Amino acid sequence: MAANSGEGTTEPEGGPTRHIPVLLKEVVEALQPGQGKVILDGTFGAGGYTSALLSAGANVIALDRDPTAIAAGQPMVAAHGGRLSLIHSQFSQLTDHAPEGGLDGVVLDIGVSSMQIDEADRGFSFQKNGPLDMRMSASGVSAADVVNNAKVGDLIRIFGLLGEEKQASRIARAIEKKRLLEPFTTTRALANLIESVNPRKAKDKIHPATRVFQALRVFVNDELGELAEALFAAERALKPGGRLVVVTFHSLEDRIVKQFFSDRSGKASGSRHLPMVEAKPAIFDPIGKSMIVASEEEAQFNPRARSAKLRAGLRTEAASRAPDMSIFDLPNLASLAKMGA
Secondary structure (H helix, E strand, O other): OOOOOOOOOOOOOOOOOOOOOOOHHHHHHHHOOOOOOEEEEOOOOOOHHHHHHHHOOOEEEEEEOOHHHHHHOHHHHHHOOOOEEEEEOOHHHHHHHOOOOOEEEEEEEOOOOHHHHHOHHHOOOOOOOOEOOOOOOOOOOOHHHHHHHOOHHHHHHHHHHHOOOOOHHHHHHHHHHHHOOOOOOEHHHHHHHHHHHOOOOOOOOOOOOHHHHHHHHHHHOOHHHHHHHHHHHHHHHEEEEEEEEEEEOOHHHHHHHHHHHHHOOOOOEOOOOOOOEOOOOOOEEEOOOOOEEOOHHHHHHOHHHOOOEEEEEEEOOOOOOOOOHHHOOOOOOOOOOOOOO
């Protein structure tokens, strides 16, 4: 996964958008790369963050679950004389690739890259017609599998919980009716069906299909589960004084990151209805503001930065704790059946 998950304002007929790393200056400042430091970029994408970190003197271990990104990044590997390792891996597995002495920094840029959005054959967007795919790793269950095979109740939950789509029920039932006549195979077919059920109003800034496409992408790639696992992995892989920097693009992602840093802050928790929970040693101290957003200038220059939020923490000397998924307010989709082609 890589940056820039928002595809909100560009119409289907719009042309490709050059990949621009979001909040680059702020990410570099939070990471404080320097000579000899080892930083892991968990979402290599087009290499925007990695390039800046290398320029600052750091050595970089970069991961990406997308084989296309790994192939495209080989010239950058060759150009940096052993200072860049580029590995095909999900970022939830980052501890497998960290050096024995620990990492000085980890950066995670959550979402789908503009490269993936702009490539019609990846099926991430309705901006160009392509196969209804959305798989970042190019394997496993596709968006078409979900749309054509999922029970209508499961579609409602996916669209409502992962896309926060208010018309989830109407859209899911329309899909169920349409797929009986012909299965969905293209992004345009699905987008047109959604727009027929939920027409675009003049005041709307985003296409009616945006939230459903987001939901399918998040579900197909288990993005929320991957993010949660990656945060715990970063906790284990960072050395004391190491820095964790996370950029998110929608509320579900940001909520997970916020809950993680809150739980690892060492503050006691409780409410007037429940007894206070004993404080535990802080595993991360905050870096700068609790949340950073893009400047107005960046948002105008790069529309995909408008929804970006950055949170960062400094790893303390405290021992890491066992992963506990209960600290996250994750949508409960555990009962959904596996959907084969």
